[in-house]
Amino acid sequence: QKEVEQNSGPLSVPEGAIASLNCTYSDRGSQSFFWYRQYSGKSPELIMFIYSNGDKEDGRFTAQLNKASQYVSLLIRDSQPSDSATYLCAVPNTGNQFYFGTGTSLTVIP
Amino acid sequence: SAVISQKPSRDICQRGTSLTIQCQVDSQVTMMFWYRQQPGQSLTLIATANQGSEATYESGFVIDKFPISRPNLTFSTLTVSNMSPEDSSIYLCSVERSLRGAARETQYFGPGTRLLVL
Numbered sequence: 526q527k528e529v530e531q532n533s534g535p536l537s538v539p540e541g542a543i544a545s546l547n548c549t550y551s552d553r554g555s556q557s558f559f560w561y562r563q564y565s566g567k568s569p570e571l572i573m574f575i576y577s578n579g580d581k582e583d584g585r586f587t588a589q590l591n592k593a594s595q596y597v598s599l600l601i602r603d604s605q606p607s608d609s610a611t612y613l614c615a616v617p618n619t620g621n622q623f624y625f626g627t628g629t630s631l632t633v634i635p
Numbered sequence: 636s637a638v639i640s641q642k643p644s645r646d647i648c649q650r651g652t653s654l655t656i657q658c659q660v661d662s663q664v665t666m667m668f669w670y671r672q673q674p675g676q677s678l679t680l681i682a683t684a685n686q687g688s689e690a691t692y693e694s695g696f697v698i699d700k701f702p703i704s705r706p707n708l709t710f711s712t713l714t715v716s717n718m719s720p721e722d723s724s725i726y727l728c729s730v731e732r733s734l735r736g737a738a739r740e741t742q743y744f745g746p747g748t749r750l751l752v753l
Contacts, residue, residue, distance in 0.1 A: 557739050568727055568744040569678070574734065613677065615742070623742055627677040 528552060529616050531626035539634050544601040546629045548614030551595070558590060558597045559615040563628065569613055573599060604633040637661060637732050639745035647751045648718055655714045656748045658728035663708035668742065669701070672725040681726075684711045718752045725749050 531548050538544045550558075557576045561569035575581045575588040575597065587600040597616075601608055611628040618624060638661035648654050658667060669681040681701055682690040690703040704712045715722050726748045731740040 557741075559741055566749075568725075568747045571734075571741055571743065574736075574741060617739060622680070625678040 527626075528618060528624035529614055529626040531612075531614050531629050533627050533629060535630040535632055537632045537634055538604050540604060540606060542604050542633075544604045544608065544631055544633070546599040546601075546612050546614075546631065548597045548599075548616075548626055549595055550597070550614075550616040550624075552616065552618040553592075553595065554619035555616045557617055558588070560586075560588060560599045561613040561615060561625075563611045563613060565610070601631075604631075606633045606635050609633050637664075637730050637743040639728060639730065639743065641726075641728060641745040641748050643748055644746065645749040645751075647753065649753055650719055652718055653714055653716045654718065654750060655712050656726055656728075658711045658713070658745055660709045660730055664730040664732075665708070666731060667705065667711045668729045668731075669703065669711070669713045670727045670729060670744075672727060672747075674724070678727065681713070715750065718750075720752045723750055723752045 529550050560573040562572045563569045573586050573588045575590045578590050578592055581588045585602045589598045609632050611630045613628045614626040616624050640659045642657045667684045670678045671681055672678050680693050681696045682692045684690045684703050684705040686705045686708050700716050702714045727744050729742045729744045731742055734741045
């Protein structure tokens with residue numbers, strides 16, 4: 526089992542819709558969870574982090590965490606074409622090593 | 636956040652040659668990390684570079700193939716030695732920085748070096 530798993534997509538949503546990106550992780554001791562966005566040809570940039578169960582909102586982005594289910598998600602409301610990118614879930618394990626998912630490719634269709 | 640620069644931004648190399656990638660950070664950091672991202676794949680950690688000590692390599696990566704230098708707290712180099720087409724990838728350096736509200740430091744990435752080996 527991989528440390529972090531994501532649906533690779535591609536995920537396509539129309540402009541203005543909600544995009545839902547999902548991630549599961551294997552280390553029950555993980556405490557912090559990060560979402561990175563990577564545009565084609567660019568390096569990953571941090572967009573959200575969460576470490577408490579429940580929801581965390583930042584503008585159009587909402588991160589959701591369920592530690593019991595070892596599940597973290599990212600919702601993007603009012604999706605824009607500029608949101609088209611690959612989204613990487615990152616989970617540091619109890620040994621403090623970062624593990625990255627394979628990423629979900631999102632396309633927002635105008 | 637952190638300001639990280641990498642050189643070169645991209646290169647096309649011949650099989651059997653070596654390429655050294657430089658990473659410069661805008662302030663002192665204890666650890667610097669080198670990742671590889673192959674086409675369509677996620678990030679794979681190659682090694683962690685601490686100033687003043689040998690780099691720590693992850694499983695599947697060896698010093699002879701990927702020698703690393705860390706001469707000071709703001710700079711590191713990664714060399715890809717005796718290259719083959721399988722080394723074609725994006726190579727990224729990163730550093731950890733504290734993030735307000737986060738339970739731990741997070742990683743910030745340089746712009747990457749895109750390497751194509753023919």
